[in-house]
Amino acid sequence: MPKKRISTEDKTLLLFKQGKTLDEIAKIRELVKSTIVGHLSKSLETQEFDFDINKFVELSHQELIRKAISSVGDKKLRDLKNVLPEDISYDEIELMRGFLKKRETKPNSNIKIYSIDEITTYIKNLIERNEVLQDVWVKGEISNFTHYGGKHMYFDLKEENSIIRCAMFYRSNMNLEFKPKEGMEIIVKGHVEVYKRRGNYQIIVEEMQLAGKGKLYIKFLQLKEKLEKEGLFKKEFKKPIPKFPKVIGIVTSLEGAAIRDIIKIIKRRYPHVKILIYPSFVQGNEAKYTLSKGIEILNKLNVDVIIFTRGGGSFEDLWPFNEEIIARAIFKSTIPIITGIGHEIDFTIADFVADKRAPTPSAAAELVVPNEIEISNNLANFGNKLYKYLINIVESYKKQIFYIQNRPLFKRPFSLIEQYRQNLDEKTIQLKQILFNKIEIQKREFKGFKGKLNALSPYGVLNRGYTLTLKEDKIISSIKNINLGDVVSTIVKDGEIKSKIQNKNEREII
Amino acid sequence: MKEKSFEEALEKIEKITEKLEEGNLPLKESIENFKEGTELLKFCNNELKEAEMSIQKIVDENEKIKLKKFK
Numbered sequence: 022m023p024k025k026r027i028s029t030e031d032k033t034l035l036l037f038k039q040g041k042t043l044d045e046i047a048k049i050r051e052l053v054k055s056t057i058v059g060h061l062s063k064s065l066e067t068q069e070f071d072f073d074i075n076k077f078v079e080l081s082h083q084e085l086i087r088k089a090i091s092s093v094g095d096k097k098l099r100d101l102k103n104v105l106p107e108d109i110s111y112d113e114i115e116l117m118r119g120f121l122k123k124r125e126t127k128p129n130s131n132i133k134i135y136s137i138d139e140i141t142t143y144i145k146n147l148i149e150r151n152e153v154l155q156d157v158w159v160k161g162e163i164s165n166f167t168h169y170g171g172k173h174m175y176f177d178l179k180e181e182n183s184i185i186r187c188a189m190f191y192r193s194n195m196n197l198e199f200k201p202k203e204g205m206e207i208i209v210k211g212h213v214e215v216y217k218r219r220g221n222y223q224i225i226v227e228e229m230q231l232a233g234k235g236k237l238y239i240k241f242l243q244l245k246e247k248l249e250k251e252g253l254f255k256k257e258f259k260k261p262i263p264k265f266p267k268v269i270g271i272v273t274s275l276e277g278a279a280i281r282d283i284i285k286i287i288k289r290r291y292p293h294v295k296i297l298i299y300p301s302f303v304q305g306n307e308a309k310y311t312l313s314k315g316i317e318i319l320n321k322l323n324v325d326v327i328i329f330t331r332g333g334g335s336f337e338d339l340w341p342f343n344e345e346i347i348a349r350a351i352f353k354s355t356i357p358i359i360t361g362i363g364h365e366i367d368f369t370i371a372d373f374v375a376d377k378r379a380p381t382p383s384a385a386a387e388l389v390v391p392n393e394i395e396i397s398n399n400l401a402n403f404g405n406k407l408y409k410y411l412i413n414i415v416e417s418y419k420k421q422i423f424y425i426q427n428r429p430l431f432k433r434p435f436s437l438i439e440q441y442r443q444n445l446d447e448k449t450i451q452l453k454q455i456l457f458n459k460i461e462i463q464k465r466e467f468k469g470f471k472g473k474l475n476a477l478s479p480y481g482v483l484n485r486g487y488t489l490t491l492k493e494d495k496i497i498s499s500i501k502n503i504n505l506g507d508v509v510s511t512i513v514k515d516g517e518i519k520s521k522i523q524n525k526n527e528r529e530i531i
Numbered sequence: 532m533k534e535k536s537f538e539e540a541l542e543k544i545e546k547i548t549e550k551l552e553e554g555n556l557p558l559k560e561s562i563e564n565f566k567e568g569t570e571l572l573k574f575c576n577n578e579l580k581e582a583e584m585s586i587q588k589i590v591d592e593n594e595k596i597k598l599k600k601f602k
Binding site: 404408411412415418419421422425426428429430431434437438440441 | 558562572
């Protein structure tokens with residue numbers, strides 16, 4: 022069973038170690054000699070055993086092969102054979118190659134050689150992954166200060182026997198409250214980095230403070246960091262400031278200009294508001310308690326907004342506003358809080374937690390109430406606009422109606438029936454014409470008729486000398502109609518003759 | 532006249548005017564339309580007058596408030 026695990030090279034090596042010659046091993050293993058040489062060469066590379074190269078490769082050949090390997094490499098036997106004299110065999114080359122490889126690797130096997138970059142990166146990682154070195158406060162004196170192009174600052178921080186390189190980049194130094202100068206005693210907060218190009222380490226400074234403020238300032242920064250991590254400064258917790266407060270609470274000292282300024286400004290801008298003041302210490306050891314108590318009390322008094330304020334002072338004077346108890350009280354307040362602490366450049370913890378920070382007490386007063394005159398002006402403006410808008414609508418309708426009323430139809434409404442009248446007139450004339458014509462025709466007809474009638478009239482014959490004789494207005498047309506003694510009328514052209522009948526003779530006339 | 536809006540009335544006036552100006556209506560209908568148009572015009576004029584008056588009233592009332600406040 023164990024035999025199975027033994028490799029073919031190891032079998033050869035075993036025989037070799039027993040003192041067999043290469044030819045003997047080839048015979049025993051029933052392999053060609055070159056294969057046995059290959060096994061042995063491989064074993065030389067990987068294992069330790071007694072092997073005298075001189076027994077297998079001539080000394081002069083050894084040197085030649087060594088040179089050939091260094092010029093063409095040892096990858097391919099054929100390449101080596103080609104550059105070597107004919108009398109050096111493949112076996113010699115192969116054994117020599119294995120022998121040299123073993124010599125080469127053996128002494129170096131436990132040593133790692135680093136490149137400069139590798140070792141520097143290693144050091145860099147050691148330093149930059151170290152928690153302590155990533156958040157350090159260091160105090161020292163500035164030397165070799167440079168401020169290239171007003172951007173990044175480079176300097177050494179030194180004390181008697183030590184020095185450390187520092188860099189403060191623009192994004193960190195742009196808000197610096199003072200100008201660092203040679204010889205200044207400062208405290209920096211930062212992290213240590215390795216600068217590969219120079220192979221040195223340096224502090225990348227995030228914050229810098231004059232050493233005078235020292236401990237308090239560090240305390241301030243630490244608390245700020247802590248509360249920030251807790252989320253006390255988060256925007257989502259900021260309560261909106263009411264636009265039109267009815268009652269304003271103020272926590273501040275009754276002495277000092279701050280409260281007077283605030284009241285003056287509020288009264289001027291928005292006189293109807295009620296002000297509740299919680300008098301408090303604003304500096305000293307007691308201040309933090311009375312200040313936080315003020316917030317608590319005003320929360321119970323239903324004020325709409327709280328001004329948390331004090332006038333200007335030194336960093337130490339303003340210190341109570343950097344106390345954790347104050348931060349907690351502000352955060353807990355259900356009523357929105359505006360801070361106005363010190364001057365514009367002063368930032369306190371209270372400012373960060375507050376719902377709104379005003380740079381000064383006066384600014385806080387201006388923020389807390391609207392300007393009534395401004396409002397009424399705005400309203401008046403708005404009212405004017407609204408009025409103009411309405412008037413415009415009305416005016417445009419008026420125009421529309423005016424236009425309609427001025428159209429001919431409404432301006433001269435009788436024109437509406439004029440056409441009918443005209444039509445009627447025309448018809449009347451036509452009708453008259455027709456009648457007139459008719460009458461004319463009849464007149465003419467009548468004339469003709471009259472002529473005819475004249476011709477037929479008994480009077481017609483009178484003109485021709487004939488007479489008519491009437492008895493009692495009846496024409497006497499026969500002798501039989503007359504008796505003797507009758508009075509008759511004879512009508513001539515120009516008169517009437519009365520006569521008495523004396524005689525009558527009947528005879529044939531016609 | 533039944534309840535109607537100013538805009539409706541105005542629209543109707545336009546229609547009536549057009550119809551009358553075309554002049555294809557029988558006399559009786561013309562007169563009826565003319566009568567309606569005139570009445571609508573009167574209605575619109577009144578509406579406008581009332582609107583103006585109410586605007587003025589609102590403005591006056593506001594003036595009063597303002598004066599009272601800033602006296």
